[in-house]
Amino acid sequence: MIRFIHTKDTLALRSLVLRNGLAEQDCINPQDDLPDTFHLGYYNEEGKLVCILTCQHEQHPKLPHDGYRLRGMATHPDARRKGYARELLLAAMEHIKTQLQIPYLWFNARAIAYPFYESLGFEYMSDEFDIPGIGPHKEMFKLL
Template sequence: MIRFITAEQTLPLRSEVLQNGIDYTKCLFDHDLYPTTFHMGYFEEDKLVCILTCMQENHGKLPKSAYRLRGMATAPEGRRKGYAAQLLLAAMEHLRSQLHIDYLWFNARTIAFPFYEALGFEYMSDEFDIPGIGPHREMFKML
């Protein structure tokens, strides 16, 4: 089941999957509490197994109304079940139909390139390194 969640609910998965298990209270992004930011989660029964955050932020290469995807993570036991794709598609539908946003963009980790490509996202940068995290590329999709 997909539903909107709080920023605090995202923290344990962000810590486990994206931040090598650091104290989850240090995984809060500055934009997490902005009124235009939203968080969604996929629940397997009552357990939160996949999360994402979308924040209002335009990208300089595409001068239109945009949101940025941040902190998408899936627990190991929730992988390869289609949860992440369902969650991202639900977020894009919300952006398109409720917020009337033109595109979604983000920095994708190299390991996730095939996942995002399969959902129709395109590259808009060469590969670059985020210190302490690894190689990424900017990706986007018009909504």
């Protein structure tokens, strides 16, 4: 089941999956609690939160219109390859398009996730670059 969640609900998975066990309080993004930021979570059949994402209202400087940025998408290692991330991201894109009426979603994709995002129709808009302590990324976007 997909639900809107709070910043605090995202921190354990962010720490585990995205930040190499960094303390949860250090996994908070400055925009997490802005009024137009939202967080979604996927709860499995047992009611455990297994996949999360955050979307913040942020225009990309290379794109002409108002946009949203995907941040902190993470799936628990035991819940990978079950389609949860796909369902969650599709729900976020639908919300951005229909409820918020924003024309695109963009983000910095980790190299390991390039095939996942490509499978959903996202396109590259940068060469690969390194985020210190996290690794190689490329900017990606999709018109909604």
